[in-house]
Amino acid sequence: MKDIKAKIYSNNKVGPAYYKMHLDASYIARIVKPGQFVEIRCSDSSEPLLRRPFSIHKVKRGIEILYEVVGKGTEVLSKKKDGEFVDVLGPLGNGFILPGTSNLEPRAIIIAGGIGAAPLVYLAEELKKNKIKTIVLIGAKTRSLILCEKDFKKAAPEVYVSTDDGTYGCKGFVSKLFHKILKTTESKFETIVYVCGPHGMLRCIADICLERNFECQVSLEEKMACGIGACLGCVVKTKSGSKLACKDGPVFNASELIW
Ligand SMILES: Cc1cc2nc3c(=O)[nH]c(=O)nc-3n(C[C@H](O)[C@H](O)[C@H](O)COP(=O)(O)OP(=O)(O)OC[C@H]3O[C@@H](n4cnc5c(N)ncnc54)[C@H](O)[C@@H]3O)c2cc1C
Ligand code: FES
Structure with a gap:
């Protein structure tokens, strides 16, 4: 650093x-x-x-x-x-972990809520470089607040959008779109879900992933001060004790977090 x-x-x-x-x-x-x-x-x-x-x-x-x-x-x-x-x-911090080797072909599902799209474009570009099949879901309150659709389309072949008010794409929360996509896509892949957005959305996506046994990596945008682990101002509760979002995260495995 x-x-x-x-x-x-x-x-x-x-x-x-x-x-x-x-x-x-x-x-x-x-x-x-x-x-x-x-x-x-x-x-x-x-x-x-x-x-x-x-x-x-x-x-x-x-x-x-x-x-x-x-x-x-x-x-x-x-x-x-x-x-x-x-x-x-x-x-600073620890970022997303890209899919490793497994018996099944990996598939990444990126889920971006609002400004949560910010870190996920770079991730989508890196997944493309690594030839990982990627689906992107973007959620926003309304059409004018949809972010990065073009950038995601350059990096991933399948990009779907939802708006809470139905002004563009599927109507409703992005978690509803996630359910829909899972019903229509094949399950022969090792699925890893990468998500960033409002806390309620992260929790909802994490629950769906836990039910399906998908690995889910969440980026937590906690309030931070020093950003380097010195002020203890960004404590996150996990199953293995308290962690610092700035130093141990901001990306965590969803199954490790106490929500
Ligand atoms: C690891 C990390 C990465 C981030 N990446 C981005 C990014 O790429 N783009 C981006 O726009 N924002 C990002 N954020 C959030 C961003 O840091 C805050 O929006 C910013 O610090 C607000 O500063 P401010 O002085 O404008 O607002 P403040 O005056 O500090 O706060 C204004 C309002 O925003 C709320 N707020 C402040 N910080 C946060 C936060 N972290 N999460 C939610 N609400 C907050 C406050 O409660 C208050 O209501 C990230 C946060 C973290 C921890
Ligand atoms: S922001 Fe200071 S310890 Fe994390």
Whole structure:
């Protein structure tokens, strides 16, 4: 992990409250794994003081983050201009584990809820490089909030969308779409599910996976402060005791978590 001053190549609005920031961070780009994150100092002043965590969205001539403006830190970040510099600490945490060798052919199912799509595009690209058959399910409240559909389509042959209000794709929660897809797809594969999104959705997907005996890796976007295991501000309860989301995660095996 390194603390670098990264030049902002670009910082553009890509949705109602969504932005993409492309950073010159070749050191991080060289070693980062899907699911890992960086801590960014959003402001040059003391407000907000603490860095904010963001997943790696893409690796291309540096790194890209995809973020939603929800408060002070992300608001300040969204105002940054091309050519300015930000402090970036990373890569941090433990990312997703790609399918290993098994008797059955592996199949990955990626499930993205809202801004939870951010770390999953890089994962989908890596799965493609590794020739793993991948299905992607994207869930959002409404059509204008669907993220990364084009990027996922470049990486995976099958991409399905659901919206809570039915304005695009299947109507209802993405967990309903997951049930539907499982009914219509073959089960001759060793299935691994990768999921990131709101807590309730993670839990629901984890339950479906447990019932079916699928491995399920969840990325937990807990509130974090230091991001390096020093402040104990991101404790997660697991069957093997308390863990830190920043150091032991943010990706955990769903069957290990106490929900
Ligand atoms: C490992 C990790 C990776 C993340 N990756 C991304 C990403 O790729 N893109 C992205 O947009 N966001 C990501 N987040 C969430 C992001 O860090 C927060 O949205 C951000 O810190 C909010 O900062 P703020 O100062 O704008 O908001 P604050 O003023 O700190 O908070 C504003 C509101 O957002 C809520 N909030 C703050 N942090 C979180 C959180 N972690 N989860 C849910 N609600 C929160 C607060 O409760 C409050 O209601 C990630 C979080 C973690 C832990
Ligand atoms: S954020 Fe400080 S220990 Fe995890």
